[in-house]
Amino acid sequence: MASxxxxxxxxxxxxxxxxxxxxxxxxxxxxxxxxLLLALVWVRLAAPDVALTEAALGSGLTGGLLLSASTRxxxxxxxxxxxxxxxxxxLAAAVICIPVAAGVAEVVLLLPEPPxxxxxxxxxxxxxxxxxNPVTAVLMAYRAIxxxxxxxxxxxxxxxxxxxxxxxxxxxxxxxxYRPDPDSPLTFxxxxxxxxxxxxxxxxxxxxxxxxxxxxxxxxxxxxxxILTMLAGLADAPAVSRRGLRLLLVAGPAAFxxxxxxxxxxxxxxxxxPPDYAKLLILAIEVPLTLSxxxxxxLLVAGPxxxxxxx
Amino acid sequence: MTLALxxxxxxxxSSGAVFFLAGTVGLLRFPDAxxxxxxxxxxxxxxxxxxxxxxxxxxxxxxxxxxxxxxWLLALLAGATVAQLIAHAARPGEPRQ
Amino acid sequence: xxxxxxxxCSAALVGLGLYGFIVHPEPLRKILAFNLIGGGAFLLLGxxxxxxxxxxxxxxxxxxxxxxxxxxxxxxxxxxxxALLLCLPRESGRASLPSDAPAESAPDExxx
Numbered sequence: 001m002a003s004x005x006x007x008x009x010x011x012x013x014x015x016x017x018x019x020x021x022x023x024x025x026x027x028x029x030x031x032x033x034x035x036l037l038l039a040l041v042w043v044r045l046a047a048p049d050v051a052l053t054e055a056a057l058g059s060g061l062t063g064g065l066l067l068s069a070s071t072r073x074x075x076x077x078x079x080x081x082x083x084x085x086x087x088x089x090x091l092a093a094a095v096i097c098i099p100v101a102a103g104v105a106e107v108v109l110l111l112p113e114p115p116x117x118x119x120x121x122x123x124x125x126x127x128x129x130x131x132x133n134p135v136t137a138v139l140m141a142y143r144a145i146x147x148x149x150x151x152x153x154x155x156x157x158x159x160x161x162x163x164x165x166x167x168x169x170x171x172x173x174x175x176x177x178y179r180p181d182p183d184s185p186l187t188f189x190x191x192x193x194x195x196x197x198x199x200x201x202x203x204x205x206x207x208x209x210x211x212x213x214x215x216x217x218x219x220x221x222x223x224x225x226x227i228l229t230m231l232a233g234l235a236d237a238p239a240v241s242r243r244g245l246r247l248l249l250v251a252g253p254a255a256f257x258x259x260x261x262x263x264x265x266x267x268x269x270x271x272x273x274p275p276d277y278a279k280l281l282i283l284a285i286e287v288p289l290t291l292s293x294x295x296x297x298x299l300l301v302a303g304p305x306x307x308x309x310x311x
Numbered sequence: 312m313t314l315a316l317x318x319x320x321x322x323x324x325s326s327g328a329v330f331f332l333a334g335t336v337g338l339l340r341f342p343d344a345x346x347x348x349x350x351x352x353x354x355x356x357x358x359x360x361x362x363x364x365x366x367x368x369x370x371x372x373x374x375x376x377x378x379x380x381x382x383w384l385l386a387l388l389a390g391a392t393v394a395q396l397i398a399h400a401a402r403p404g405e406p407r408q
Numbered sequence: 409x410x411x412x413x414x415x416x417c418s419a420a421l422v423g424l425g426l427y428g429f430i431v432h433p434e435p436l437r438k439i440l441a442f443n444l445i446g447g448g449a450f451l452l453l454g455x456x457x458x459x460x461x462x463x464x465x466x467x468x469x470x471x472x473x474x475x476x477x478x479x480x481x482x483x484x485x486x487x488x489x490x491a492l493l494l495c496l497p498r499e500s501g502r503a504s505l506p507s508d509a510p511a512e513s514a515p516d517e518x519x520x
Contacts, residue, residue: 005413012417019441041451041454057483062483094427101423104418109416111459115456117461120462146474150477154480160488186396193389216476303494
Protein backbone atom coordinates (compact mmCIF):
# COMPACT_ATOMS: atom_id res chain seq x y z
CA MET A 1 0.00 0.00 0.00
CA ALA A 2 2.77 2.42 0.89
CA SER A 3 4.68 1.55 -2.26
CA UNK A 4 1.53 2.12 -4.33
CA UNK A 5 1.07 5.51 -2.74
CA UNK A 6 4.71 6.37 -3.41
CA UNK A 7 4.43 5.18 -7.00
CA UNK A 8 1.27 7.23 -7.62
CA UNK A 9 2.88 10.34 -6.13
CA UNK A 10 5.98 9.79 -8.29
CA UNK A 11 3.91 9.42 -11.45
CA UNK A 12 1.93 12.58 -10.73
CA UNK A 13 5.15 14.43 -9.98
CA UNK A 14 6.78 13.34 -13.23
CA UNK A 15 3.61 14.22 -15.18
CA UNK A 16 3.55 17.71 -13.66
CA UNK A 17 7.22 18.02 -14.66
CA UNK A 18 6.38 16.95 -18.21
CA UNK A 19 3.68 19.60 -18.49
CA UNK A 20 5.48 22.38 -16.64
CA UNK A 21 9.08 22.05 -17.87
CA UNK A 22 10.36 25.01 -19.82
CA UNK A 23 12.65 23.07 -22.12
CA UNK A 24 11.01 20.63 -24.54
CA UNK A 25 13.92 18.20 -24.27
CA UNK A 26 13.48 18.05 -20.49
CA UNK A 27 9.75 17.44 -20.95
CA UNK A 28 10.46 14.50 -23.28
CA UNK A 29 12.89 13.00 -20.76
CA UNK A 30 10.18 13.35 -18.12
CA UNK A 31 7.79 11.58 -20.43
CA UNK A 32 10.18 8.63 -20.83
CA UNK A 33 10.49 8.35 -17.05
CA UNK A 34 6.68 8.54 -16.81
CA UNK A 35 6.38 5.60 -19.21
CA LEU A 36 8.76 3.46 -17.19
CA LEU A 37 6.96 4.26 -13.93
CA LEU A 38 3.67 3.41 -15.62
CA ALA A 39 5.15 0.00 -16.51
CA LEU A 40 5.74 -0.54 -12.77
CA VAL A 41 2.11 0.39 -12.13
CA TRP A 42 1.00 -2.24 -14.63
CA VAL A 43 2.94 -4.85 -12.68
CA ARG A 44 1.21 -3.71 -9.49
CA LEU A 45 -2.14 -4.06 -11.28
CA ALA A 46 -1.30 -7.67 -12.21
CA ALA A 47 -0.99 -6.94 -15.95
CA PRO A 48 2.52 -8.11 -16.95
CA ASP A 49 1.76 -8.24 -20.68
CA VAL A 50 0.70 -4.60 -20.57
CA ALA A 51 3.80 -3.75 -18.53
CA LEU A 52 6.03 -5.25 -21.23
CA THR A 53 4.20 -3.34 -23.97
CA GLU A 54 4.27 -0.07 -22.05
CA ALA A 55 7.97 -0.29 -21.25
CA ALA A 56 8.98 -1.25 -24.79
CA LEU A 57 6.51 0.69 -26.91
CA GLY A 58 4.99 3.39 -24.74
CA SER A 59 8.24 4.47 -23.14
CA GLY A 60 10.98 3.10 -25.36
CA LEU A 61 9.98 3.63 -28.97
CA THR A 62 7.70 6.61 -28.33
CA GLY A 63 10.41 8.20 -26.22
CA GLY A 64 13.01 7.67 -28.92
CA LEU A 65 10.66 9.15 -31.50
CA LEU A 66 9.93 12.23 -29.41
CA LEU A 67 13.59 12.71 -28.42
CA SER A 68 14.74 12.74 -32.03
CA ALA A 69 11.91 15.10 -32.94
CA SER A 70 12.76 17.55 -30.16
CA THR A 71 16.45 17.52 -31.11
CA ARG A 72 15.64 18.15 -34.75
CA UNK A 73 13.34 21.03 -33.88
CA UNK A 74 15.90 22.54 -31.55
CA UNK A 75 18.69 22.19 -34.10
CA UNK A 76 16.59 24.02 -36.64
CA UNK A 77 16.88 26.98 -34.27
CA UNK A 78 13.20 27.66 -34.26
CA UNK A 79 12.96 30.04 -31.35
CA UNK A 80 9.69 31.86 -31.92
CA UNK A 81 7.14 29.33 -30.77
CA UNK A 82 4.24 31.65 -30.53
CA UNK A 83 3.19 33.25 -27.29
CA UNK A 84 2.39 31.33 -24.19
CA UNK A 85 -1.25 32.11 -23.46
CA UNK A 86 -1.83 34.78 -20.82
CA UNK A 87 -2.61 33.90 -17.23
CA UNK A 88 -6.35 34.30 -17.71
CA UNK A 89 -6.38 31.74 -20.52
CA UNK A 90 -4.38 29.32 -18.41
CA LEU A 91 -6.82 29.84 -15.54
CA ALA A 92 -9.72 29.17 -17.90
CA ALA A 93 -8.00 25.98 -19.09
CA ALA A 94 -7.58 24.84 -15.49
CA VAL A 95 -11.25 25.60 -14.84
CA ILE A 96 -12.12 23.31 -17.74
CA CYS A 97 -9.73 20.52 -16.76
CA ILE A 98 -10.61 20.22 -13.09
CA PRO A 99 -14.24 19.14 -13.69
CA VAL A 100 -13.03 16.67 -16.35
CA ALA A 101 -10.60 15.12 -13.87
CA ALA A 102 -13.28 15.15 -11.17
CA GLY A 103 -15.67 13.39 -13.54
CA VAL A 104 -13.17 10.62 -14.22
CA ALA A 105 -12.47 10.33 -10.49
CA GLU A 106 -16.17 10.01 -9.80
CA VAL A 107 -16.42 7.25 -12.41
CA VAL A 108 -13.58 5.44 -10.63
CA LEU A 109 -15.20 5.73 -7.22
CA LEU A 110 -18.65 4.72 -8.47
CA LEU A 111 -17.57 1.64 -10.42
CA PRO A 112 -20.15 -1.14 -9.99
CA GLU A 113 -19.76 -3.54 -7.09
CA PRO A 114 -19.40 -6.55 -7.51
CA PRO A 115 -17.12 -5.82 -10.46
CA UNK A 116 -18.32 -7.33 -13.73
CA UNK A 117 -15.74 -9.57 -15.31
CA UNK A 118 -15.24 -11.67 -18.39
CA UNK A 119 -12.49 -13.76 -16.79
CA UNK A 120 -14.82 -16.72 -16.34
CA UNK A 121 -15.74 -16.92 -20.04
CA UNK A 122 -12.12 -16.35 -21.01
CA UNK A 123 -10.94 -19.17 -18.77
CA UNK A 124 -13.71 -21.51 -19.88
CA UNK A 125 -12.83 -21.24 -23.56
CA UNK A 126 -9.05 -21.27 -23.29
CA UNK A 127 -8.59 -25.05 -23.61
CA UNK A 128 -10.12 -24.96 -27.09
CA UNK A 129 -7.55 -22.39 -28.21
CA UNK A 130 -4.59 -24.36 -26.94
CA UNK A 131 -3.09 -21.26 -25.32
CA UNK A 132 -1.99 -20.76 -21.73
CA ASN A 133 -1.91 -16.97 -21.60
CA PRO A 134 -5.40 -15.46 -21.33
CA VAL A 135 -4.38 -12.09 -22.78
CA THR A 136 -2.92 -13.77 -25.86
CA ALA A 137 -6.10 -15.83 -26.11
CA VAL A 138 -8.16 -12.63 -26.13
CA LEU A 139 -5.84 -10.94 -28.65
CA MET A 140 -5.49 -13.82 -31.07
CA ALA A 141 -8.65 -15.87 -30.64
CA TYR A 142 -11.61 -14.14 -28.99
CA ARG A 143 -10.98 -10.66 -30.40
CA ALA A 144 -8.72 -11.55 -33.28
CA ILE A 145 -10.62 -9.19 -35.57
CA UNK A 146 -9.57 -6.27 -33.33
CA UNK A 147 -5.94 -7.33 -33.63
CA UNK A 148 -6.27 -7.60 -37.40
CA UNK A 149 -7.74 -4.11 -37.63
CA UNK A 150 -5.07 -2.78 -35.30
CA UNK A 151 -2.28 -4.11 -37.50
CA UNK A 152 -3.95 -2.64 -40.58
CA UNK A 153 -4.20 0.72 -38.78
CA UNK A 154 -0.46 0.65 -38.04
CA UNK A 155 0.22 -0.15 -41.70
CA UNK A 156 -1.98 2.74 -42.84
CA UNK A 157 -0.20 5.03 -40.37
CA UNK A 158 3.07 3.97 -41.97
CA UNK A 159 1.67 4.82 -45.40
CA UNK A 160 0.65 8.19 -44.00
CA UNK A 161 4.17 8.83 -42.76
CA UNK A 162 5.66 7.80 -46.10
CA UNK A 163 3.31 10.10 -47.98
CA UNK A 164 4.85 13.11 -46.22
CA UNK A 165 8.04 12.84 -48.27
CA UNK A 166 8.67 15.70 -50.65
CA UNK A 167 8.38 14.94 -54.35
CA UNK A 168 12.14 14.96 -54.82
CA UNK A 169 12.76 12.04 -52.47
CA UNK A 170 9.53 10.14 -53.06
CA UNK A 171 10.06 6.44 -52.47
CA UNK A 172 13.56 7.03 -51.13
CA UNK A 173 15.38 6.16 -47.92
CA UNK A 174 14.08 7.29 -44.55
CA UNK A 175 16.31 9.19 -42.20
CA UNK A 176 19.82 10.47 -42.60
CA UNK A 177 22.79 8.30 -43.39
CA TYR A 178 24.63 7.53 -40.16
CA ARG A 179 28.35 7.05 -40.66
CA PRO A 180 29.71 3.89 -39.02
CA ASP A 181 32.50 4.74 -36.59
CA PRO A 182 34.45 1.62 -35.60
CA ASP A 183 35.80 3.26 -32.42
CA SER A 184 32.50 4.48 -31.13
CA PRO A 185 30.81 2.80 -28.16
CA LEU A 186 27.61 2.90 -30.22
CA THR A 187 29.14 0.47 -32.71
CA PHE A 188 30.29 -1.69 -29.82
CA UNK A 189 26.88 -1.91 -28.24
CA UNK A 190 25.16 -2.43 -31.60
CA UNK A 191 27.40 -5.37 -32.42
CA UNK A 192 27.06 -6.88 -28.96
CA UNK A 193 23.46 -6.13 -28.07
CA UNK A 194 21.63 -6.68 -31.36
CA UNK A 195 22.03 -10.49 -31.54
CA UNK A 196 21.06 -10.76 -27.87
CA UNK A 197 18.10 -8.46 -28.44
CA UNK A 198 16.84 -10.39 -31.43
CA UNK A 199 16.99 -13.62 -29.45
CA UNK A 200 15.19 -11.93 -26.58
CA UNK A 201 12.49 -10.63 -28.91
CA UNK A 202 11.94 -14.06 -30.41
CA UNK A 203 11.82 -15.58 -26.92
CA UNK A 204 9.24 -13.09 -25.67
CA UNK A 205 7.14 -13.64 -28.79
CA UNK A 206 7.35 -17.41 -28.49
CA UNK A 207 6.62 -17.62 -24.80
CA UNK A 208 3.60 -15.33 -25.16
CA UNK A 209 1.39 -18.32 -25.73
CA UNK A 210 1.86 -19.63 -22.19
CA UNK A 211 3.39 -16.77 -20.17
CA UNK A 212 3.35 -12.97 -20.29
CA UNK A 213 4.62 -11.84 -23.65
CA UNK A 214 3.35 -11.96 -27.16
CA UNK A 215 3.98 -10.79 -30.67
CA UNK A 216 3.68 -7.05 -30.04
CA UNK A 217 6.25 -7.05 -27.27
CA UNK A 218 8.64 -9.30 -29.20
CA UNK A 219 8.21 -7.28 -32.39
CA UNK A 220 8.96 -4.05 -30.52
CA UNK A 221 12.25 -5.45 -29.25
CA UNK A 222 13.23 -6.64 -32.72
CA UNK A 223 12.29 -3.23 -34.15
CA UNK A 224 14.41 -1.53 -31.48
CA UNK A 225 17.38 -3.69 -32.45
CA UNK A 226 16.89 -2.72 -36.07
CA ILE A 227 16.78 0.95 -35.15
CA LEU A 228 19.97 0.51 -33.11
CA THR A 229 21.71 -1.03 -36.11
CA MET A 230 20.62 1.87 -38.29
CA LEU A 231 21.70 4.45 -35.70
CA ALA A 232 25.15 2.89 -35.45
CA GLY A 233 25.50 3.08 -39.20
CA LEU A 234 26.00 -0.67 -39.51
CA ALA A 235 23.04 -0.98 -41.85
CA ASP A 236 21.30 1.59 -43.94
CA ALA A 237 17.57 2.08 -43.97
CA PRO A 238 15.91 0.35 -46.89
CA ALA A 239 14.27 2.44 -49.60
CA VAL A 240 10.54 2.49 -48.98
CA SER A 241 9.77 1.64 -52.58
CA ARG A 242 11.64 -1.65 -52.47
CA ARG A 243 9.34 -4.52 -53.26
CA GLY A 244 10.93 -6.89 -50.72
CA LEU A 245 10.31 -4.45 -47.89
CA ARG A 246 6.72 -3.90 -48.90
CA LEU A 247 6.14 -7.65 -49.16
CA LEU A 248 7.52 -8.10 -45.65
CA LEU A 249 5.23 -5.42 -44.26
CA VAL A 250 2.15 -6.83 -45.95
CA ALA A 251 2.93 -10.49 -45.17
CA GLY A 252 1.56 -10.32 -41.62
CA PRO A 253 -1.84 -8.76 -42.33
CA ALA A 254 -2.15 -10.86 -45.49
CA ALA A 255 -1.58 -14.10 -43.55
CA PHE A 256 -4.08 -12.90 -40.96
CA UNK A 257 -6.74 -12.21 -43.57
CA UNK A 258 -6.01 -15.44 -45.45
CA UNK A 259 -6.42 -17.53 -42.31
CA UNK A 260 -9.54 -15.56 -41.51
CA UNK A 261 -11.05 -16.45 -44.86
CA UNK A 262 -9.94 -20.03 -44.31
CA UNK A 263 -12.07 -19.90 -41.19
CA UNK A 264 -15.12 -19.55 -43.43
CA UNK A 265 -14.30 -22.88 -45.02
CA UNK A 266 -13.54 -24.65 -41.77
CA UNK A 267 -16.01 -23.27 -39.26
CA UNK A 268 -18.33 -20.97 -41.18
CA UNK A 269 -17.10 -17.81 -39.44
CA UNK A 270 -14.39 -15.30 -40.33
CA UNK A 271 -11.32 -16.05 -38.18
CA UNK A 272 -13.00 -19.08 -36.69
CA UNK A 273 -10.55 -21.75 -35.56
CA PRO A 274 -11.47 -25.45 -35.38
CA PRO A 275 -10.44 -26.55 -31.88
CA ASP A 276 -7.84 -29.12 -32.98
CA TYR A 277 -5.97 -26.74 -35.25
CA ALA A 278 -6.40 -23.54 -33.26
CA LYS A 279 -2.87 -23.40 -31.88
CA LEU A 280 -1.37 -24.18 -35.29
CA LEU A 281 -3.43 -21.51 -37.04
CA ILE A 282 -2.63 -18.93 -34.38
CA LEU A 283 1.06 -19.70 -34.78
CA ALA A 284 0.75 -19.43 -38.56
CA ILE A 285 -0.66 -15.95 -38.08
CA GLU A 286 1.74 -14.87 -35.36
CA VAL A 287 5.06 -15.60 -37.06
CA PRO A 288 4.62 -13.39 -40.16
CA LEU A 289 2.71 -10.90 -38.02
CA THR A 290 5.66 -10.43 -35.66
CA LEU A 291 8.02 -9.78 -38.56
CA SER A 292 5.63 -7.36 -40.22
CA UNK A 293 4.96 -5.43 -37.02
CA UNK A 294 8.68 -5.22 -36.29
CA UNK A 295 9.21 -3.72 -39.74
CA UNK A 296 6.29 -1.32 -39.33
CA UNK A 297 7.40 -0.08 -35.92
CA UNK A 298 11.00 0.38 -37.03
CA LEU A 299 9.94 2.31 -40.12
CA LEU A 300 7.51 4.46 -38.14
CA VAL A 301 10.41 5.59 -35.97
CA ALA A 302 12.67 6.09 -39.00
CA GLY A 303 10.16 8.52 -40.47
CA PRO A 304 9.35 9.70 -43.98
CA UNK A 305 11.91 9.31 -46.78
CA UNK A 306 14.57 12.03 -46.80
CA UNK A 307 17.11 10.72 -49.27
CA UNK A 308 16.78 9.74 -52.87
CA UNK A 309 17.14 6.15 -53.80
CA UNK A 310 20.34 5.37 -55.72
CA UNK A 311 19.44 4.39 -59.26
CA MET B 312 16.69 -21.12 6.74
CA THR B 313 14.21 -18.89 4.95
CA LEU B 314 14.63 -16.36 7.74
CA ALA B 315 18.36 -16.20 7.07
CA LEU B 316 17.72 -15.89 3.31
CA UNK B 317 15.20 -13.11 3.87
CA UNK B 318 17.61 -11.29 6.15
CA UNK B 319 20.36 -11.51 3.51
CA UNK B 320 17.93 -10.23 0.88
CA UNK B 321 16.90 -7.27 2.99
CA UNK B 322 20.54 -6.47 3.78
CA UNK B 323 21.68 -6.62 0.16
CA UNK B 324 18.69 -4.73 -1.26
CA SER B 325 19.01 -2.01 1.37
CA SER B 326 22.69 -1.47 0.60
CA GLY B 327 21.81 -1.38 -3.09
CA ALA B 328 19.24 1.28 -2.32
CA VAL B 329 21.86 3.26 -0.39
CA PHE B 330 24.11 3.21 -3.45
CA PHE B 331 21.25 4.43 -5.63
CA LEU B 332 20.65 7.22 -3.15
CA ALA B 333 24.34 8.13 -3.24
CA GLY B 334 24.28 8.21 -7.04
CA THR B 335 21.22 10.46 -7.05
CA VAL B 336 22.81 12.82 -4.55
CA GLY B 337 25.80 12.97 -6.88
CA LEU B 338 23.49 13.71 -9.81
CA LEU B 339 21.95 16.62 -7.94
CA ARG B 340 25.06 18.08 -6.33
CA PHE B 341 27.98 17.63 -8.70
CA PRO B 342 28.94 20.68 -10.73
CA ASP B 343 29.16 19.45 -14.30
CA ALA B 344 27.87 16.75 -16.64
CA UNK B 345 30.94 14.51 -16.59
CA UNK B 346 31.15 14.14 -12.83
CA UNK B 347 27.40 13.57 -12.64
CA UNK B 348 27.72 10.81 -15.24
CA UNK B 349 30.51 9.26 -13.20
CA UNK B 350 28.42 9.27 -10.03
CA UNK B 351 25.38 7.84 -11.81
CA UNK B 352 27.07 4.98 -13.60
CA UNK B 353 29.29 3.82 -10.77
CA UNK B 354 26.64 4.01 -8.09
CA UNK B 355 23.79 2.66 -10.17
CA UNK B 356 25.70 -0.32 -11.54
CA UNK B 357 26.84 -1.35 -8.10
CA UNK B 358 23.44 -0.61 -6.61
CA UNK B 359 21.68 -2.72 -9.22
CA UNK B 360 24.23 -5.48 -8.70
CA UNK B 361 23.56 -5.54 -4.96
CA UNK B 362 19.80 -5.55 -5.48
CA UNK B 363 20.09 -8.42 -7.97
CA UNK B 364 22.37 -10.27 -5.56
CA UNK B 365 19.85 -9.86 -2.78
CA UNK B 366 16.97 -11.06 -4.94
CA UNK B 367 18.92 -14.15 -5.99
CA UNK B 368 18.14 -15.68 -2.60
CA UNK B 369 14.43 -15.42 -3.31
CA UNK B 370 14.55 -17.18 -6.66
CA UNK B 371 13.03 -20.61 -7.03
CA UNK B 372 15.46 -22.14 -9.48
CA UNK B 373 18.63 -21.62 -11.49
CA UNK B 374 16.92 -20.34 -14.64
CA UNK B 375 15.19 -17.51 -12.81
CA UNK B 376 18.49 -16.63 -11.10
CA UNK B 377 20.26 -16.62 -14.48
CA UNK B 378 17.61 -14.29 -15.88
CA UNK B 379 18.17 -11.85 -13.02
CA UNK B 380 21.93 -11.90 -13.53
CA UNK B 381 21.53 -11.35 -17.27
CA UNK B 382 19.29 -8.35 -16.47
CA TRP B 383 22.13 -6.91 -14.43
CA LEU B 384 24.69 -7.55 -17.17
CA LEU B 385 22.49 -5.97 -19.85
CA ALA B 386 21.84 -2.93 -17.66
CA LEU B 387 25.60 -2.68 -17.05
CA LEU B 388 26.30 -2.79 -20.78
CA ALA B 389 23.63 -0.24 -21.66
CA GLY B 390 24.56 2.11 -18.81
CA ALA B 391 28.27 2.10 -19.59
CA THR B 392 27.75 2.67 -23.31
CA VAL B 393 25.22 5.45 -22.87
CA ALA B 394 27.44 7.16 -20.32
CA GLN B 395 30.32 7.12 -22.82
CA LEU B 396 28.09 8.54 -25.56
CA ILE B 397 26.70 11.31 -23.36
CA ALA B 398 30.18 12.15 -22.08
CA HIS B 399 31.44 12.40 -25.64
CA ALA B 400 28.64 14.78 -26.51
CA ALA B 401 29.01 16.83 -23.34
CA ARG B 402 32.75 17.37 -23.34
CA PRO B 403 33.51 20.97 -22.42
CA GLY B 404 34.67 22.96 -25.39
CA GLU B 405 33.08 20.67 -27.94
CA PRO B 406 30.37 22.32 -30.05
CA ARG B 407 26.96 21.25 -28.78
CA GLN B 408 25.34 18.59 -30.94
CA UNK C 409 -7.97 -0.18 -2.61
CA UNK C 410 -4.88 -0.29 -4.78
CA UNK C 411 -7.07 -0.12 -7.83
CA UNK C 412 -9.02 2.87 -6.54
CA UNK C 413 -5.78 4.71 -5.78
CA UNK C 414 -4.51 4.21 -9.33
CA UNK C 415 -7.94 5.16 -10.64
CA UNK C 416 -7.69 8.53 -8.94
CA CYS C 417 -4.17 8.81 -10.36
CA SER C 418 -5.58 8.21 -13.83
CA ALA C 419 -8.16 10.97 -13.31
CA ALA C 420 -5.37 13.37 -12.36
CA LEU C 421 -3.37 12.34 -15.43
CA VAL C 422 -6.31 13.01 -17.73
CA GLY C 423 -6.82 16.44 -16.19
CA LEU C 424 -3.10 17.28 -16.33
CA GLY C 425 -2.80 16.10 -19.91
CA LEU C 426 -5.83 18.11 -20.99
CA TYR C 427 -4.42 21.22 -19.33
CA GLY C 428 -1.07 20.76 -21.06
CA PHE C 429 -2.81 20.14 -24.37
CA ILE C 430 -4.74 23.40 -24.17
CA VAL C 431 -2.03 25.60 -22.74
CA HIS C 432 1.16 24.80 -24.67
CA PRO C 433 1.63 26.52 -28.02
CA GLU C 434 4.34 24.15 -29.36
CA PRO C 435 2.98 21.13 -31.21
CA LEU C 436 5.49 18.72 -29.67
CA ARG C 437 4.33 19.63 -26.15
CA LYS C 438 0.74 19.09 -27.31
CA ILE C 439 1.72 15.62 -28.54
CA LEU C 440 3.32 14.90 -25.15
CA ALA C 441 0.19 16.05 -23.31
CA PHE C 442 -1.96 13.95 -25.64
CA ASN C 443 0.09 10.90 -24.71
CA LEU C 444 -0.41 11.76 -21.06
CA ILE C 445 -4.19 11.76 -21.57
CA GLY C 446 -3.84 8.40 -23.30
CA GLY C 447 -1.84 7.03 -20.39
CA GLY C 448 -4.56 8.13 -17.99
CA ALA C 449 -7.26 6.49 -20.08
CA PHE C 450 -5.28 3.24 -20.25
CA LEU C 451 -4.74 3.35 -16.51
CA LEU C 452 -8.50 3.63 -16.01
CA LEU C 453 -9.00 0.53 -18.17
CA GLY C 454 -6.30 -1.21 -16.15
CA UNK C 455 -8.13 -0.42 -12.92
CA UNK C 456 -11.31 -1.92 -14.38
CA UNK C 457 -9.28 -4.99 -15.41
CA UNK C 458 -7.78 -5.37 -11.93
CA UNK C 459 -11.18 -5.20 -10.30
CA UNK C 460 -12.35 -8.01 -12.55
CA UNK C 461 -9.83 -10.49 -11.18
CA UNK C 462 -11.33 -13.97 -10.98
CA UNK C 463 -10.70 -17.60 -11.87
CA UNK C 464 -7.12 -17.49 -10.71
CA UNK C 465 -6.19 -14.64 -13.07
CA UNK C 466 -4.76 -11.49 -11.57
CA UNK C 467 -6.98 -9.34 -13.73
CA UNK C 468 -9.71 -9.56 -16.35
CA UNK C 469 -7.82 -10.34 -19.57
CA UNK C 470 -10.22 -8.59 -21.96
CA UNK C 471 -9.56 -4.98 -20.81
CA UNK C 472 -5.85 -5.81 -20.64
CA UNK C 473 -5.91 -6.85 -24.30
CA UNK C 474 -7.79 -3.62 -25.09
CA UNK C 475 -5.02 -1.65 -23.40
CA UNK C 476 -2.32 -3.39 -25.44
CA UNK C 477 -4.21 -2.62 -28.64
CA UNK C 478 -4.63 0.98 -27.51
CA UNK C 479 -0.92 1.35 -26.74
CA UNK C 480 0.07 0.19 -30.22
CA UNK C 481 -2.44 2.48 -31.94
CA UNK C 482 -1.38 5.41 -29.73
CA UNK C 483 2.22 4.86 -30.79
CA UNK C 484 1.21 4.79 -34.46
CA UNK C 485 -0.76 8.02 -34.13
CA UNK C 486 2.12 9.67 -32.26
CA UNK C 487 4.46 8.66 -35.08
CA UNK C 488 2.18 10.22 -37.70
CA UNK C 489 1.77 13.37 -35.59
CA UNK C 490 5.54 13.72 -35.17
CA ALA C 491 6.12 13.19 -38.89
CA LEU C 492 3.55 15.92 -39.65
CA LEU C 493 5.20 18.17 -37.08
CA LEU C 494 8.63 17.72 -38.67
CA CYS C 495 7.14 18.70 -42.05
CA LEU C 496 5.90 21.98 -40.60
CA PRO C 497 9.19 23.95 -40.86
CA ARG C 498 9.62 22.79 -44.42
CA GLU C 499 6.16 23.89 -45.45
CA SER C 500 5.66 27.09 -43.52
CA GLY C 501 9.06 28.26 -42.34
CA ARG C 502 8.42 27.98 -38.62
CA ALA C 503 7.77 25.20 -36.14
CA SER C 504 4.69 26.50 -34.43
CA LEU C 505 1.04 26.73 -35.15
CA PRO C 506 0.22 30.32 -36.07
CA SER C 507 -1.35 32.33 -33.30
CA ASP C 508 -4.78 33.82 -33.71
CA ALA C 509 -3.48 37.27 -34.58
CA PRO C 510 -4.62 38.50 -37.99
CA ALA C 511 -2.40 37.16 -40.74
CA GLU C 512 0.57 39.37 -41.48
CA SER C 513 1.41 37.60 -44.69
CA ALA C 514 -0.53 35.94 -47.47
CA PRO C 515 -1.57 32.37 -46.76
CA ASP C 516 0.85 29.69 -47.97
CA GLU C 517 0.38 28.60 -51.53
CA UNK C 518 0.16 24.86 -51.87
CA UNK C 519 3.31 23.17 -53.06
CA UNK C 520 1.46 21.37 -55.84
